[in-house]
Amino acid sequence: MSTTSSESFVRGQRLMLIFLVAMCIVVACVLSTETTMPTQNMSNKERAELREEARDMFYHAYNAYMQNAYPADELMPLSCKGRYRGVTPSRGDMDDILGNFSMTLVDTLDTLVLLGDFTEFDHAVKLVIREVQFDSDIIVSVFETNIRMVGGLLSAHILAEYLQKHADTMHWYKGELLEMSRELGYRLLPAFNTSTGIPHARVNLRLGMKDPMLKKSRETCTACAGTILLEFAALSRLTGDPIFEVRAHAAMDALWKLRHRGSDLMGTVLNVHSGDWVRRDSGVGAGIDSYYEYLFKSYVLLGDDKYLARFNRHYNAVMKYVSEGPMLLDVLMHRPHAKSKNFMDSLLAFWPGLQVLSGDLKPAVQTHEMLYQVMQMHTFIPEAFTVDFQIHWGQHPLRPEFIESTYFLYRATGDHHYLQVGKKALKTLQQHAKVSCGYAAVNDVRTGKHEDRMDSFVLSETIKYLFLLFSDPQDLIINVDEFVFTTEAHLLPLSIAQLGNATFSFRQTDEHNVLDFMRTCPSSNRLFPEKVRKPLRNFITGSCPRTTAGKRLSALDFQASNADHLRAVYDMGITMVSVGDRSQGKVRLFHSFYNAKSHEEGEMGLQFMQEMLELTKMQSINQLAQLQAVAYATDENSQDWIALMAGPSHFSPELTGDQFVEGDVILAKPLRACDESLENAEEAKGKVLVAERGDCTFVSKARLAQKVGAAALIVCDNVPGSSGETQPMFAMSGDGKDDVLIPVVFMYSMEFGKLSAVMQRRKQPLRVRVMQMVEFKRWQLAKEQRQNQTASVAQKPEKEL
Numbered sequence: 047m048s049t050t051s052s053e054s055f056v057r058g059q060r061l062m063l064i065f066l067v068a069m070c071i072v073v074a075c076v077l078s079t080e081t082t083m084p085t086q087n088m089s090n091k092e093r094a095e096l097r098e099e100a101r102d103m104f105y106h107a108y109n110a111y112m113q114n115a116y117p118a119d120e121l122m123p124l125s126c127k128g129r130y131r132g133v134t135p136s137r138g139d140m141d142d143i144l145g146n147f148s149m150t151l152v153d154t155l156d157t158l159v160l161l162g163d164f165t166e167f168d169h170a171v172k173l174v175i176r177e178v179q180f181d182s183d184i185i186v187s188v189f190e191t192n193i194r195m196v197g198g199l200l201s202a203h204i205l206a207e208y209l210q211k212h213a214d215t216m217h218w219y220k221g222e223l224l225e226m227s228r229e230l231g232y233r234l235l236p237a238f239n240t241s242t243g244i245p246h247a248r249v250n251l252r253l254g255m256k257d258p259m260l261k262k263s264r265e266t267c268t269a270c271a272g273t274i275l276l277e278f279a280a281l282s283r284l285t286g287d288p289i290f291e292v293r294a295h296a297a298m299d300a301l302w303k304l305r306h307r308g309s310d311l312m313g314t315v316l317n318v319h320s321g322d323w324v325r326r327d328s329g330v331g332a333g334i335d336s337y338y339e340y341l342f343k344s345y346v347l348l349g350d351d352k353y354l355a356r357f358n359r360h361y362n363a364v365m366k367y368v369s370e371g372p373m374l375l376d377v378l379m380h381r382p383h384a385k386s387k388n389f390m391d392s393l394l395a396f397w398p399g400l401q402v403l404s405g406d407l408k409p410a411v412q413t414h415e416m417l418y419q420v421m422q423m424h425t426f427i428p429e430a431f432t433v434d435f436q437i438h439w440g441q442h443p444l445r446p447e448f449i450e451s452t453y454f455l456y457r458a459t460g461d462h463h464y465l466q467v468g469k470k471a472l473k474t475l476q477q478h479a480k481v482s483c484g485y486a487a488v489n490d491v492r493t494g495k496h497e498d499r500m501d502s503f504v505l506s507e508t509i510k511y512l513f514l515l516f517s518d519p520q521d522l523i524i525n526v527d528e529f530v531f532t533t534e535a536h537l538l539p540l541s542i543a544q545l546g547n548a549t550f551s552f553r554q555t556d557e558h559n560v561l562d563f564m565r566t567c568p569s570s571n572r573l574f575p576e577k578v579r580k581p582l583r584n585f586i587t588g589s590c591p592r593t594t595a596g597k598r599l600s601a602l603d604f605q606a607s608n609a610d611h612l613r614a615v616y617d618m619g620i621t622m623v624s625v626g627d628r629s630q631g632k633v634r635l636f637h638s639f640y641n642a643k644s645h646e647e648g649e650m651g652l653q654f655m656q657e658m659l660e661l662t663k664m665q666s667i668n669q670l671a672q673l674q675a676v677a678y679a680t681d682e683n684s685q686d687w688i689a690l691m692a693g694p695s696h697f698s699p700e701l702t703g704d705q706f707v708e709g710d711v712i713l714a715k716p717l718r719a720c721d722e723s724l725e726n727a728e729e730a731k732g733k734v735l736v737a738e739r740g741d742c743t744f745v746s747k748a749r750l751a752q753k754v755g756a757a758a759l760i761v762c763d764n765v766p767g768s769s770g771e772t773q774p775m776f777a778m779s780g781d782g783k784d785d786v787l788i789p790v791v792f793m794y795s796m797e798f799g800k801l802s803a804v805m806q807r808r809k810q811p812l813r814v815r816v817m818q819m820v821e822f823k824r825w826q827l828a829k830e831q832r833q834n835q836t837a838s839v840a841q842k843p844e845k846e847l
């Protein structure tokens with residue numbers, strides 16, 4: 047071997063070693079590869095290709111809808127046909143979005159303008175004017191109709207006039223869309239006739255509130271009532287009829303009065319007549335999200351300082367109580383130090399975008415980074431995920447919120463990281479959601495199974511924000527900076543605020559005022575996000591090892607399966623001892639200063655133990671109180687009972703104390719129980735009915751069960767292998783109404799599997815009791831005590847009797 051060849055051999059070996067080490071790192075960091083690599087700048091060419099790919103995505107979905115579903119409200123991408131209210135099998139209250147008014151087309155009009163497709167816009171506007179009508183005996187959601195339909199019509203009207211002026215086209219247009227939005231606005235107004243001024247959640251398009259089905263209407267969500275003002279103000283200012291804006295301001299004022307005066311937080315569900323809170327959970331996601339968005343954007347659009355002041359009060363409260371590092375966890379509005387949920391929902395992904403608009407960049411970067419890691423971990427952001435980033439609810443209806451925030455972060459920072467994130471989101475949609483007839487929602491991100499559903503926001507928001515992210519201002523016909531994006535991404539021009547007082551004042555936060563970034567050279571606007579993201583790179587455990595140096599591991603972050611965490615708690619002087627069956631992963635913690643690595647770490651250990659105590663206390667109180675049980679006798683003649691874990695629901699009566707419902711179990715036919723009626727309705731009378739999760743909402747299954755006279759309903763999970771032992775139990779959500787009078791509980795697949803096995807074994811129908819788990823335990827304890835007493839009495843010698 048010559049010197050040169052031996053050198054090259056050694057170099058080759060070294061390279062191989064480096065390669066192997068690199069491979070190990072890649073394998074170890076598989077979940078966060080992209081975040082740990084320095085951000086790659088994206089070439090203009092690639093960006094333009096992605097913009098064109100977003101455009102293709104739009105047409106793939108739009109054409110599928112127009113050719114196979116229009117004039118229906120939505121496309122059903124798997125069956126490749128339209129979803130019509132009253133014709134397509136009902137999904138329960140979820141269908142309140144639909145009004146048989148070609149919603150997807152109306153919601154999509156302004157995207158056509160952004161894409162520069164004036165010919166199709168012209169055609170689509172003509173279709174809407176000619177064919178869409180609102181005089182239907184249909185109950186619709188006030189919130190959804192406002193954001194998708196009124197917003198869609200208004201934005202299309204504004205852009206049609208804009209094109210007349212700037213693109214020398216649409217000259218035939220005479221404001222017909224504005225007239226249509228005014229008509230629809232009038233049809234929504236009866237919902238505002240409440241003693242508080244806060245609108246009802248639903249209204250009948252033809253009958254207003256006179257529909258007998260709405261007689262008992264009283265509950266609505268904060269976001270439902272607080273996401274009206276942008277559209278209604280635009281409607282009033284464009285039509286000259288003040289009624290809309292007056293009603294929307296009144297609703298906002300009434301909501302503001304309901305904030306908790308101590309914490310400045312809002313709950314999520316309230317009574318429109320009394321103004322009482324029905325659900326006091328306070329976060330930034332489902333049920334409340336766009337209320338905060340509309341406070342801030344009302345200030346931007348209308349220039350009314352009052353809304354900025356209100357937004358800031360709420361914002362500070364959210365950052366004080368709800369924000370936990372990059373996470374946002376619900377608390378109780380009246381007890382803001384108590385976390386009320388241990389999971390986050392995907393709707394909160396809009397929050398970083400709103401933070402960007404309001405000038406608070408740092409937490410926006412942090413939360414976005416956390417969400418990006420959740421997305422990489424589970425392919426899509428699941429509808430709900432736990433504080434340790436496990437799936438709580440695996441559905442993903444191709445929501446826009448994360449992409450929306452990515453867009454705003456890119457606009458604010460120019461950091462190409464956000465282009466890479468957008469690329470990942472786009473490619474994921476292409477790979478996992480694209481079907482031959484549009485894009486299909488994902489039923490469960492664990493299995494990737496599709497759902498026959500393409501919500502209108504896929505076109506009006508998800509793809510729109512992707513297209514905008516990869517477009518330069520010169521690619522667009524309009525200057526988007528002159529518009530406010532509504533919560534449904536419809537464009538309303540800032541010029542609407544002609545009468546407003548446009549005082550502009552950023553909230554001053556010492557270290558990250560957006561103006562400071564703009565003045566520096568080189569612009570730290572570019573450098574800043576990377577600095578903020580860096581410490582969060584390994585935020586989600588299970589990716590690269592996380593070092594705890596410099597930052598104390600909090601009990602909330604702790605995961606017993608994480609080797610680094612175990613090392614960290616050990617250094618803090620904490621010993622962990624497994625208790626019970628190891629497979630259940632239950633551990634007991636002991637702390638001693640003597641075992642700690644240093645005095646400082648000993649102190650940290652003590653703090654950790656205190657936090658852990660608080661957490662477990664909170665969790666076990668919450669869980670125990672809420673946990674339900676489905677109990678049955680071990681065999682037909684036995685007095686011994688077994689209880690299987692079940693979850694409660696928010697919409698059915700709570701079984702408390704010694705209350706229980708007893709009956710024979712029977713499976714619904716069809717099992718999903720989403721149709722109008724059941725094949726075995728007669729048989730189900732007085733029984734405990736079982737329906738499988740999926741296809742329609744929990745509460746619609748419950749209503750069907752109640753209609754056929756079932757004594758209770760068990761909803762069993764449709765995800766194979768799920769279990770309450772390995773994932774947190776949750777409470778099924780309803781729609782704010784309280785018409786379900788029978789108990790409804792949820793069972794994960796493993797627990798239900800046990801029940802089902804017993805059902806099959808028994809010759810007689812299996813009789814079960816649905817009750818509170820804590821009551822079952824008490825009942826068993828009392829029984830044991832009685833048995834012990836009888837036994838000890840029986841053992842006592844006669845003379846002592």
Ligand code: DMJ
Binds near residue numbers: 193446447503535
């Ligand atoms: C959209 O209809 C709107 O963005 C709304 O504010 C929240 N939910 C959906 C998208 O997820």
